[in-house]
């Protein structure tokens with residue numbers, strides 16, 4: 413537990429990031445400002461999603477949170493410690509599962525623990541527990557190519573959880589999956605996050621997903637991306653998104669409509685020539 417009254421697990425303070433523009437000529441700017449003045453914080457145990465137009469800097473924010481990139485302005489803190497390099501306090505999961513092809517599923521899940529020097533017996537206990545939680549029991553000796561896309565993402569989630577990170581950063585973890593598998597995985601993720609009492613910040617383009625899975629949604633503007641709205645999802649059943657969608661259908665739809673308005677989805681649609 414943290415001393416801070418707000419109990420933040422991850423906190424972005426006035427974060428900005430610019431990249432050198434490789435197309436820079438007299439006509440183009442020397443820098444691309446990806447994000448600017450981003451203030452965003454996730455409390456202990458909260459699940460927060462981040463939505464915004466393509467190219468607004470969502471992945472850039474998560475990459476900085478994971479320590480892969482350094483901000484050009486401002487600072488990011490995990491458990492009140494400044495993030496200045498990739499570290500085990502942050503678990504990062506991407507659209508592509510990045511499992512190691514030559515390792516079994518169990519060995520993939522244990523990979524981070526192995527690097528940390530955790531003894532085999534403890535690694536084994538932890539991976540068995542996660543194999544069960546992520547519904548992969550019976551597949552521990554399989555290799556990634558022997559699993560479906562949904563199962564591979566579950567294995568990637570188990571691997572991310574294995575090191576017991578303070579915060580999980582998930583960059584469109586389900587966007588490469590078909591609609592049905594995606595719903596099952598959303599359910600798995602929500603249940604697992606609740607059971608493990610984990611804090612998560614995740615990016616999605618799926619507005620209904622953001623409402624079904626989150627406590628709060630942060631909405632970003634076009635690039636240079638900044639937070640334009642923060643919406644509390646005041647609905648029960650965060651640990652059970654299928655039930656939330658079912659029992660609170662109308663409320664979910666109202667939130668989705670509000671998010672569409674903020675993202676100007678209607679205006680964009682009316683610009684499309686049919």
Ligand SMILES: Nc1ncnc2c1ncn2[C@@H]1O[C@H](COP(=O)(O)OP(=O)(O)OP(=O)(O)O)[C@@H](O)[C@H]1O
Nearest residue numbers: 431432444446465466467468469470471472473635
């Ligand atoms: N390593 C990099 N070098 C140069 N420019 C980059 C780099 N990473 C991102 N950018 C630029 O920063 C901007 C934000 O990119 P980012 O990938 O964060 O957007 P995004 O919101 O995740 O988009 P999407 O929804 O399409 O995934 C884009 O203009 C992108 O071209």
Ligand SMILES: [Mg+2]
Nearest residue numbers: 470471472583
């Ligand atoms: Mg992205």
